[in-house]
Amino acid sequence: MIALSTSTKLEAACLPDQIHQQGVMVVDDSSMHRYSAQLCLNAFGINQVYEAANGQLALDLLAQLEQTPAVMLLDLEMPVMDGIEVLQQLALLPDRPAVVLASSSDEVLISAVATMAEALGITLLGAFRKPVNPNDLADALAKYNAGAGSLAVAHPPVDTDVGQLRLAVERAHIQVYYQPKIDLSSMTVAGVEALARWKTPQGEWIPPSVFIPLAEDHGLICALTLSVLDQVLQDMNNWWEQGQYIPVAINLSARSLAGFNLANEIIQRVIRQGIPAHFITFEITESALVVDLPSALATISRLRLKGFGISIDDYGTGFSSMQQLSRFPFTELKIDRSFIQGAPAQQYMRNILKSAIELGERLGIMTVAEGVETEAELHLLQSLGCKQAQGFLLARPMPGRELMGWVEQDSQRKHTICQTSLG
Numbered sequence: 001m002i003a004l005s006t007s008t009k010l011e012a013a014c015l016p017d018q019i020h021q022q023g024v025m026v027v028d029d030s031s032m033h034r035y036s037a038q039l040c041l042n043a044f045g046i047n048q049v050y051e052a053a054n055g056q057l058a059l060d061l062l063a064q065l066e067q068t069p070a071v072m073l074l075d076l077e078m079p080v081m082d083g084i085e086v087l088q089q090l091a092l093l094p095d096r097p098a099v100v101l102a103s104s105s106d107e108v109l110i111s112a113v114a115t116m117a118e119a120l121g122i123t124l125l126g127a128f129r130k131p132v133n134p135n136d137l138a139d140a141l142a143k144y145n146a147g148a149g150s151l152a153v154a155h156p157p158v159d160t161d162v163g164q165l166r167l168a169v170e171r172a173h174i175q176v177y178y179q180p181k182i183d184l185s186s187m188t189v190a191g192v193e194a195l196a197r198w199k200t201p202q203g204e205w206i207p208p209s210v211f212i213p214l215a216e217d218h219g220l221i222c223a224l225t226l227s228v229l230d231q232v233l234q235d236m237n238n239w240w241e242q243g244q245y246i247p248v249a250i251n252l253s254a255r256s257l258a259g260f261n262l263a264n265e266i267i268q269r270v271i272r273q274g275i276p277a278h279f280i281t282f283e284i285t286e287s288a289l290v291v292d293l294p295s296a297l298a299t300i301s302r303l304r305l306k307g308f309g310i311s312i313d314d315y316g317t318g319f320s321s322m323q324q325l326s327r328f329p330f331t332e333l334k335i336d337r338s339f340i341q342g343a344p345a346q347q348y349m350r351n352i353l354k355s356a357i358e359l360g361e362r363l364g365i366m367t368v369a370e371g372v373e374t375e376a377e378l379h380l381l382q383s384l385g386c387k388q389a390q391g392f393l394l395a396r397p398m399p400g401r402e403l404m405g406w407v408e409q410d411s412q413r414k415h416t417i418c419q420t421s422l423g
Helices: 017-022 031-043 055-064 083-090 107-119 134-146 162-170 208-217 221-241 262-273 286-290 293-305 321-327 347-363 375-384 400-422
Strands: 024-027 049-052 071-074 098-103 124-129 174-183 189-199 248-251 280-285 309-315 332-335 366-369
Touching (some): 024 055, 031 049, 049 055, 055 083, 071 083, 071 134, 083 107, 098 134, 107 347, 174 400, 189 400, 262 293, 280 332, 332 347, 347 375
Parallel strands (some): 071 098, 248 280
8 A cells, every 4th residue: 555665754743743643544455555554654653553454344443442543544445345435434424534545446536536535525635546655645644734624623604694795895894815826937926816805893704605605696796896806906006116017817706797887897997097907817717607608708808808818717627618718718727726636646637737738828828727735736737837826835815915025025035045056
């Protein structure tokens, strides 16, 4: 299961304390693979290692233990009960371990099972072909602390209503944060994406997954979009006064595209602020394009006609990507995180990612990778010729007032690295 290497340097301190305290369960029908996994985990400083030769034995052991192991290292092909059945049973348990999949099956099947596990609500830290590289396993275990999805107890939904939202939009309480987009050839700031963030007067953060649908359902989405645009234009003018001409991308929802007068409002506001249109790109998801095709085409085409950039967001998550690319005047293609995650370790995922990047290049449009979180992903994107990237590895979203400081610090850091390397 684990490919041991004497040259591999692993630090136990890098792994979350909870893994050391609760341990790891290795479920594999091969005694040799279980043994090699145990040696590797011991090398990480994990001394509490449980073993099971098949899925049924693993479930029986879970029922007997006073404390659930933090992580289960799970094989797929096993007698009595295979790994897929184990995942289905784990989903029924109130207290279950996070999972790392390790299998000799082909990458497409492993990916399908990984998708199934996540759909079941299981926290999946990684999915690999055997033998698993110790560094890959260490990276997967390290994600436990970062929160791959549902490790912590979910917070109850925040109580909000349309009245609160309307007031927040009118008073511009929904603020704009900016996540930098990095040019992958120079590693300098190429632009930023504007993200709406709502913090109530009581200090509660309302997630966009709550207030965006609420705004769409109650006719407030265009007002919210224009509020975000006004804040962006003000911030851009402030940056320009400091000599920083940073392009900004703004998201447009499906419902806002159907607004008959939205394009006029956007164009007039940008003209009043004196910002050249080509410094602003509007991001549209694939799913948004099928809500009201004639209205979407009209709004997007008018904005493109005036010089704004148009980006297809979350590319690859829809089912008519090629058709949409041929219909709409896109200037940018944003590749969804789901195609980047796992690509360094999975050949078929790398092939899909490479195809998306090559498609953008053939069409003459910018390719931007979303959600870059590891050095391996970054290096792969650079090797494949992707133009830009954004993600927590590079920079987290920040308020506009902090962006200039971050840009200055980032420029100084890169200058220092460059001077050191030249010296």
